[in-house]
Each structure stands twice: as C-alpha cells, then as structure tokens.
Amino acid sequence: MSTYPIYLDYNATTPCDQQVVDAMLPYFSEHFGNASSKAHAHGWYAEDAVSQARQQVASLIGADAKEIIFTSGATESVNLAIQGLAQLHATRGKHIITVATEHKAVLDVCAHLQWQGYEITYLPVDQFGMIALEQLEDSIRKDTILIAAMYANNETGVIHPVADIGRIAQQHSIPFFCDATQAVGKIPVDVYADCIDMMAFSAHKMYGPKGVGALFIKKRNPLLDISPLVFGGGHERKLRSGTLNVPGIVGMGKAAELCNSMMASEAKRLTDFRDVFWKEIGSIEGVQWNGHKVQSLSHVANICFTMEGGDKLIKMLSKYMSVSSGSACSSAAVEPSHVLKSMGLSDAKAHSSIRFSFGRFTTLQEMMTAIEAIKKTLSRLS
Ligand SMILES: Cc1ncc(COP(=O)(O)O)c(C=O)c1O
Structure with missing residues (x-):
C-alpha cells in the first residue's frame, strides 16, 4: 500500500x-x-x-x-x-x-x-x-x-x-x-x-x-x-x-x-511508467496532452483536464499526491503558466493543467495508486 x-x-x-x-x-x-x-x-x-x-x-x-x-x-x-x-x-x-x-x-x-x-x-x-x-x-x-x-x-x-x-x-x-x-x-x-x-x-x-x-x-x-x-x-x-x-x-x-551510470535504465523504466499513466488517464474523455509526445523527457506528463471543474482538480488531488500546476519556482503567482499560454492554451485550459513528473524513487505501485486517486477524484467532479 x-x-x-x-x-x-x-x-x-x-x-x-x-x-x-x-x-x-x-x-x-x-x-x-x-x-x-x-x-x-x-x-x-x-x-x-x-x-x-x-x-x-x-x-x-x-x-x-x-x-x-x-x-x-x-x-x-x-x-x-x-x-x-x-x-x-x-x-x-x-x-x-x-x-x-x-x-x-x-x-x-x-x-x-x-x-x-x-x-x-x-x-x-x-x-x-x-x-x-x-x-x-x-x-x-x-x-x-x-x-x-x-x-x-x-x-x-x-x-x-x-x-x-x-x-x-x-x-x-x-x-x-x-x-x-x-x-x-x-x-x-x-x-x-x-x-x-x-x-x-x-x-x-x-x-x-x-x-x-x-x-x-x-x-x-x-x-x-x-x-x-x-x-x-x-x-x-x-x-x-x-x-x-x-x-x-x-x-x-x-x-x-550516479546519473551517468543509471540514466539509460532509469529513462527506460520511466518511459514505461509514463506510457501506463497516459494509457489510463489519456483515455478519459476531456483529457488532453500538453506538449510534444516524442520530443519530450520520458518522466514528464503535462495534462489538461478540460472537463467542468478541471481547474479544481489540483487542489482536490493534494491529499493524495504532490503535483504541480506549472513552474514551482513561480507558484507564488496565480497567473496561468506562460509556457502553456505560449503554446496557445486559453487561461482556463492552463489553469486546468497539471504537471506530473516521476523519478528514481517512484514505484509502479505508487503510479497505480495515483491513477486510481485521479479517477476517483474526477468522478467526484461530475
Ligand atoms: C529549467 C530551469 N531552469 C532554472 C531553474 C532554477 O534552478 P535552481 O533552483 O537550481 O536555481 C529551474 C528550476 O525549476 C528550472 O526548471
């Protein structure tokens, strides 16, 4: 658990x-x-x-x-x-x-x-x-x-x-x-x-x-x-x-x-994780991928939850997981992410986007638990 x-x-x-x-x-x-x-x-x-x-x-x-x-x-x-x-x-x-x-x-x-x-x-x-x-x-x-x-x-x-x-x-x-x-x-x-x-x-x-x-x-x-x-x-x-x-x-x-010696195996493991994550979350209606699918770091998934109430999701998820709505370094500001806006997202879509980033100590069990928590929380939005 x-x-x-x-x-x-x-x-x-x-x-x-x-x-x-x-x-x-x-x-x-x-x-x-x-x-x-x-x-x-x-x-x-x-x-x-x-x-x-x-x-x-x-x-x-x-x-x-x-x-x-x-x-x-x-x-x-x-x-x-x-x-x-x-x-x-x-x-x-x-x-x-x-x-x-x-x-x-x-x-x-x-x-x-x-x-x-x-x-x-x-x-x-x-x-x-x-x-x-x-x-x-x-x-x-x-x-x-x-x-x-x-x-x-x-x-x-x-x-x-x-x-x-x-x-x-x-x-x-x-x-x-x-x-x-x-x-x-x-x-x-x-x-x-x-x-x-x-x-x-x-x-x-x-x-x-x-x-x-x-x-x-x-x-x-x-x-x-x-x-x-x-x-x-x-x-x-x-x-x-x-x-x-x-x-x-x-x-x-x-x-x-350590990174020099572990980088290749870590990237492979995290690519597999991200694929599982996207297979589960990406199939939900109203969910969109932000960014490039291929030219991208394998441990990052920036996802827009376009459904009604998507902007409240990050707050509701905080008891289950620590994720980010944009750059942590500027999280004191509540403005929508300049990165997502530069990519053409509206303010509303930017506010409804969440960055999930995995790493060396993320386990498959944690991934699966996080997926379940997101699904459960989304069902409460509707
Ligand atoms: C792309 C990029 N540049 C610079 C920084 C700033 O790094 P530091 O916290 O080491 O000052 C960050 C931190 O989030 C970053 O992601």
Missing part, C-alpha cells in the same frame, strides 16, 4: 539519493577544510574532493573539468552566463535571442537587461512547444551577442533541437547559452556534440543537494569572456568569488556519477 501524499513533482526538485548524502556527510565535520586553504592538509583534502567532483560533473556532460564553475544553483548560473556576457559584450551589440517558454530565471534576466537598454527577441513556439529553426535564423542580426535556449522545458518536458540551435549559433559566430537544468542527468547531454558554449544546471534536479549548481563555459572561445557578478577572493577562475560549498559540491559530483 502506498502512503499519501505520493510525490510526483520531480521536476520541482528531487530527493537526495542516500549515496549522495553518505558522500557529503564527512565534509561537514570530519573534512571541514576550506578548499582555498593552500597551506595545510585540511585545505588540500577539501580541494581534492572539489577536484574529483568537478571531474564527475564534467564527465556527465562531455566537458573538461576546467570548464566547470560551481555556483549556488541554476538561477545563479543563468544570471552569471547571460548578465556576465551581456556586460562585457555591450560594445559589440545589445541584441539577445531567447524563447518565450524559457524558465523565469532566463526570462527575468532578459527583462532586466531590456530595462538596461538591451533588445530581446522572444521566439514563439507552436502548439507542441517547439521553436521553428527558420525563425531563429531570421531573428539573427549583426548586433546579436547571445542565443539563449533551454534544453528541456520544466513544465512540459519538451526537448528543443539543441544541436541544431548550436550549429546555427556557431555558423553565425554567436555564443549559445543553454539552460539544461531539467535535461542534465535525465538524458545524454554532450556540450561539444550539441555545440553549446555555456550551460547552466543544478544538483537538486538530479538527486543531489539544494543550493549547488554549475555553469559550463567552453574554453578557448574569446567570445565567451564574461564578467563576474560577485567579486571577492577570486574563486572559480575569478568568476564566482566566495568560499566553496564543499559538501554541496561533493554531493553534486556523486549525483552526477
């Missing part, structure tokens, strides 16, 4: 894997050294642990360890990449291209830059949440200094044609920044094959701790000079000053290593 509430909000955050917790624990007390203390063994021990984690994180995305900057999470990485680049390249141009369905971390940085005099092009998406590559090409101007597009959408799981976007950016010698927070650790990501110049991601979305993330910055690319946002001791190649969060970084490294 599954216990309520069942956690089906893995896109908001994931539980720390116990192996990650075990790897982190010694770095709080026993090995508490400052990784920047160069003169003694406590410092060296911490520095070695950070080096190992940097290597583990780099291996997950096909990068070199020197290309990884540790931050406090994806939001900070996004800010560092976009603002840091915009500041240094303002004399070359002030035009940035991004996508209407990006996470607020990207959209709000762009809005801030717009306020400072930069021009932002927001590429639209179609009903499936996909951009048109021709539109991207057409939007490129002489003064375009950055293309920012996410890997996989946090609300729908839709996966963008990242390698194509990267190639277009490369052909025009424009840096390509990718927010890959939802993709890293879930699907294979190779920054070189995908022609990504800078990439943000976060530990807590891949069974690591909260409050730690990374920014990949491709080396040997003069167009990728970025300015730090935080000044101080010159840590992380002078790009992110402040004493390193050694336990968090060790946890992110371990999480990356």
Whole structure:
C-alpha cells in the first residue's frame, strides 16, 4: 500500500539519493577544510574532493573539468552566463535571442537587461512547444551577442533541437547559452556534440543537494569572456568569488556519477511508467496532452483536464499526491503558466493543467495508486 501524499513533482526538485548524502556527510565535520586553504592538509583534502567532483560533473556532460564553475544553483548560473556576457559584450551589440517558454530565471534576466537598454527577441513556439529553426535564423542580426535556449522545458518536458540551435549559433559566430537544468542527468547531454558554449544546471534536479549548481563555459572561445557578478577572493577562475560549498559540491559530483551510470535504465523504466499513466488517464474523455509526445523527457506528463471543474482538480488531488500546476519556482503567482499560454492554451485550459513528473524513487505501485486517486477524484467532479 502506498502512503499519501505520493510525490510526483520531480521536476520541482528531487530527493537526495542516500549515496549522495553518505558522500557529503564527512565534509561537514570530519573534512571541514576550506578548499582555498593552500597551506595545510585540511585545505588540500577539501580541494581534492572539489577536484574529483568537478571531474564527475564534467564527465556527465562531455566537458573538461576546467570548464566547470560551481555556483549556488541554476538561477545563479543563468544570471552569471547571460548578465556576465551581456556586460562585457555591450560594445559589440545589445541584441539577445531567447524563447518565450524559457524558465523565469532566463526570462527575468532578459527583462532586466531590456530595462538596461538591451533588445530581446522572444521566439514563439507552436502548439507542441517547439521553436521553428527558420525563425531563429531570421531573428539573427549583426548586433546579436547571445542565443539563449533551454534544453528541456520544466513544465512540459519538451526537448528543443539543441544541436541544431548550436550549429546555427556557431555558423553565425554567436555564443549559445543553454539552460539544461531539467535535461542534465535525465538524458545524454554532450556540450561539444550539441555545440553549446555555456550551460547552466543544478544538483537538486538530479538527486543531489539544494543550493549547488554549475555553469559550463567552453574554453578557448574569446567570445565567451564574461564578467563576474560577485567579486571577492577570486574563486572559480575569478568568476564566482566566495568560499566553496564543499559538501554541496561533493554531493553534486556523486549525483552526477550516479546519473551517468543509471540514466539509460532509469529513462527506460520511466518511459514505461509514463506510457501506463497516459494509457489510463489519456483515455478519459476531456483529457488532453500538453506538449510534444516524442520530443519530450520520458518522466514528464503535462495534462489538461478540460472537463467542468478541471481547474479544481489540483487542489482536490493534494491529499493524495504532490503535483504541480506549472513552474514551482513561480507558484507564488496565480497567473496561468506562460509556457502553456505560449503554446496557445486559453487561461482556463492552463489553469486546468497539471504537471506530473516521476523519478528514481517512484514505484509502479505508487503510479497505480495515483491513477486510481485521479479517477476517483474526477468522478467526484461530475
Ligand atoms: C529549467 C530551469 N531552469 C532554472 C531553474 C532554477 O534552478 P535552481 O533552483 O537550481 O536555481 C529551474 C528550476 O525549476 C528550472 O526548471
């Protein structure tokens, strides 16, 4: 018997894997050294642990360890990449291209830059949440200094044609920044094959701790000079000053290593789960799939319940399961999801949509219990 509430909000955050917790624990007390203390063994021990984690994180995305900057999470990485680049390249141009369905971390940085005099092009998406590559090409101007597009959408799981976007950016010698927070650790990501110049991601979305993330910055690319946002001791190649969060970084490294080894089997298991889920829920009248059925993360199902009272469903389900009505990061706001609206959904349909996201610790029994709870709740709506 599954216990309520069942956690089906893995896109908001994931539980720390116990192996990650075990790897982190010694770095709080026993090995508490400052990784920047160069003169003694406590410092060296911490520095070695950070080096190992940097290597583990780099291996997950096909990068070199020197290309990884540790931050406090994806939001900070996004800010560092976009603002840091915009500041240094303002004399070359002030035009940035991004996508209407990006996470607020990207959209709000762009809005801030717009306020400072930069021009932002927001590429639209179609009903499936996909951009048109021709539109991207057409939007490129002489003064375009950055293309920012996410890997996989946090609300729908839709996966963008990242390698194509990267190639277009490369052909025009424009840096390509990718927010890959939802993709890293879930699907294979190779920054070189995908022609990504800078990439943000976060530990807590891949069974690591909260409050730690990374920014990949491709080396040997003069167009990728970025300015730090935080000044101080010159840590992380002078790009992110402040004493390193050694336990968090060790946890992110371990999480990356686990994802590397478990990704394929996990994706297969979760694809099977999602298929069962959709077979059961999708056959109910008035239920619609939001997003792309194929170009999509296998553990995400964003579903619109168009029947009368569908907008009340999420509240009624909360005693059975933890799910999301949109981006958890902006859930304080009651506005309909900007992602679903960009895909053409009405306010009413957006309010009646629920994101179910499964993960490493979701069991088949939990899935079946959740399906039963949804059916039971829907029958009460009518
Ligand atoms: C696509 C995407 N980008 C950025 C973030 C922000 O990540 P963090 O919580 O690590 O700051 C999230 C979190 O939901 C996300 O899904």
